Amino acid sequence: MRVLWLSPWMRPLARVYVDALRADGHECVLVTSDQHYQKVRPREYERVLDPRPKDPRTIAPLLRAHAELRRWRPDVVVAELVWDPRWLLLTRLAPLVHLVHDDRPHDATETRPAWQRALFDRFTRHAAAVVTFSAHVAAQVPYPARVVPLTSDVAEADVPPNPVPRKDFVLYGRMSPYKNVPVALAAWRRHLDSPEYRGDTLLLLGDGPADIDEAALPPMCEWRRERYDYRAVLPVLAAAKGSLVHYRRATQSGVQLLSLQLGVTPIVSDSGGLPEFQPPGEPAIGVDDVTGLADVLGQLADPEAAAIRGAASRAHYRHALAAESSAAQLATVLAEVGA
Numbered sequence: 001m002r003v004l005w006l007s008p009w010m011r012p013l014a015r016v017y018v019d020a021l022r023a024d025g026h027e028c029v030l031v032t033s034d035q036h037y038q039k040v041r042p043r044e045y046e047r048v049l050d051p052r053p054k055d056p057r058t059i060a061p062l063l064r065a066h067a068e069l070r071r072w073r074p075d076v077v078v079a080e081l082v083w084d085p086r087w088l089l090l091t092r093l094a095p096l097v098h099l100v101h102d103d104r105p106h107d108a109t110e111t112r113p114a115w116q117r118a119l120f121d122r123f124t125r126h127a128a129a130v131v132t133f134s135a136h137v138a139a140q141v142p143y144p145a146r147v148v149p150l151t152s153d154v155a156e157a158d159v160p161p162n163p164v165p166r167k168d169f170v171l172y173g174r175m176s177p178y179k180n181v182p183v184a185l186a187a188w189r190r191h192l193d194s195p196e197y198r199g200d201t202l203l204l205l206g207d208g209p210a211d212i213d214e215a216a217l218p219p220m221c222e223w224r225r226e227r228y229d230y231r232a233v234l235p236v237l238a239a240a241k242g243s244l245v246h247y248r249r250a251t252q253s254g255v256q257l258l259s260l261q262l263g264v265t266p267i268v269s270d271s272g273g274l275p276e277f278q279p280p281g282e283p284a285i286g287v288d289d290v291t292g293l294a295d296v297l298g299q300l301a302d303p304e305a306a307a308i309r310g311a312a313s314r315a316h317y318r319h320a321l322a323a324e325s326s327a328a329q330l331a332t333v334l335a336e337v338g339a
Contacts, residue, residue, distance in 0.1 A: 001026045001331070001338050004074035006090055008033040008051040009081045010101075011040070012230075013153035013254070018045065020327030029072065031065060031090060038230060051084040062086055069093055075338035079123055091123070095337045098127035100141060101252055128337045131330065133252045134274050146333050149276070150252050151326040152261040152317075154230060160238045162263050162310065165303035168200045170237055170264075171244040173255045175208030175225075180248045180269065180287065182212075187293035189218045196298030200241065205233060238262045241306035242297065247272025248287055257321060263314035265306065267296050279316035282309070 003026055007014035011032045018028045022045070031047045042048050047065045050058040066089050077091050080099035124130055124143060132138040133150035171184055181204070188202045204212075204223040214223055237243065243259035246269045256277050259266040266273070270284040278284070285292040300306045 001076060001334060002072065002074045003028045003334060004069060004072075004077045004090065004093060005030045006077065006079040006082055006087060007031075008049075008084065008087075009035060010153070011036045012038050013151075014080070015040075015043070016151060016153055016155060016323050017327050017330065019155070020323045021331060023324070024328065024331060026331065029069060029074070031069075031087075051087070053084050053086055059086070062089070066090060066093075076334045078334070079127075082123065088122075091126075095128040096123070096126060097129045097131060097334060097337055098123045100124070100130060100132045100137060100145065129333055131333055134276055136250055136274050136276070137252060148330045148333065149321050149326050150254075150257060151321055151323045152257045153254055154234070154258060154261060156261075156323070158230065158234065159261060160235050162307070163239050164307070166239060166241045166306045166310070167303070168203055168236075168240050169242050169244060169297065169300070170203045170205055170240045172203075172205045172233065172237060172258075173208075175204065175206050175210035175212065177210055178247055178249045178251070178272070179208075179210060180246050180272065181210050183288060183290060183293065184244050184246055185212075185218055185221065186290045187297060188221060190290060190294035191297040191301070192219060194294065194298055196301045198301040198303070200301060202244075203236065203240075205236065234262070237264060240264050241303065241310075242267050242300040245273060246285065246287070246293060250274060253277070257317070260313045260317035260321065263310040265300060265309045265313050267293070267300075277321070279309075279313045281312070 003021055005014055005018055005028060014030055018030050021028050029045055031049060033051045034048055049061055049065060052058055070093055074094045077094045077096045078099060079091055079096060130143055130145045131148050132145045133148060135147050138145040138147050175181060191197055202221040205228060207225050207227055243264045243266045245253055245256045245266045248271055250272055256266045268278060268284050269287040271287040273284050
C-alpha cells in the first residue's frame with residue numbers, strides 16, 4: 001500500500017508506526033510539523049509543514065505538498081489530531097482512516113475551541129474507518145470504531161538497559177491536574193514513614209499547570225520542572241523501581257506504555273489506568289487510596305521485586321503492544337479501506 005499519514009502533533013509516535021509499516025513493505029509519506037517538543041531531523045519520508053492557518057507564509061508549502069502527494073496517489077490517508085482546516089485538502093487524496101486517541105479532554109486545560117472540535121467531528125463523519133487505541137475509548141465514542149493496541153512512541157533501538165540495582169520512583173510527563181499528583185505525594189509521605197522505605201527519591205519529571213506547592217513537597221521528593229528530551233530522561237526512567245501513572249481519568253497513556261517498554265512497573269489507578277495495557281497480576285489501585293498506593297511503593301522498594309516485576313512488564317509489552325504487532329493490526333484496517 002501507499003499510506004499517507006497526517007500527524008502534526010504526534011510526530012514521534014507516527015514515526016514509530018511509519019517505520020513499522022515500511023519495514024513490512026508499505027510505502028509511506030508522513031506529513032507532520034516541528035511542534036512536538038522532541039526535536040528531530042526530518043527523514044526522507046517526512047514532509048514538515050507549519051500548521052498555523054493564520055500565517056499566509058504557510059500556504060505555499062502546503063500547496064506544494066498537496067501537488068506532490070496527488071501525483072504520488074496514496075491508497076489510504078491516516079489522520080490523527082489534525083487541527084488545521086487547510087489539511088482537509090490532503091485528506092481528500094484517498095479514503096480516510098481517522099485515529100482517535102481519547103474520547104474526551106482529560107481536564108479543563110485540554111479543552112479545545114469549538115471550531116477545532118467541529119473539525120474533529122468532520123474528520124470522523126467523513127472517515128471510511130475510525131480507529132481507537134483501546135477498547136475503553138471505542139466503548140465511549142458515539143460511533144463505530146476498530147481497536148488497534150497502542151504502542152510506545154520510543155523506537156526499540158533507543159531503549160536503554162535497566163541498571164542493577166534499581167533506584168527511585170518516577171512520575172513523568174506533563175503535570176496536569178488529572179495526573180493526581182496530590183494523592184501521589186500523600187502516598188509518598190506515608191511510604192517515607194514505613195519500614196519498607198529504602199532511601200529512594202520520588203522524581204517528578206516534567207513541566208505543566210498542576211497545582212503543586214514546590215515549597216511544600218515532602219522529603220526525598222524532587223520536581224525537575226522542565227520539558228525533557230528522551231535522550232536525557234530515558235536512562236532515568238529505565239533505572240526506576242516503579243512509575244506512578246495513578247491518574248484521575250482514563251487515558252491511553254504514553255507514559256504507561258513507555259514504562260512497560262522500559263521494563264518499569266506502571267502503578268495505575270482504577271480510574272485512570274486501562275486494564276488492557278497492564279501486565280497480568282498488576283492490579284489497579286483506588287484513585288484516592290493513599291494507603292493502597294503506599295503499600296505498592298513499599299513492595300517495589302525492594303530492588304529485587306522491582307526488577308522481577310519490571311521484567312514481567314517488559315515481557316507483556318513485547319508480547320501484546322510492540323510496534324510491529326500494533327502496526328500489523330493497523331495495516332489490516334488500512335488494507336480494507338484502501339481496497
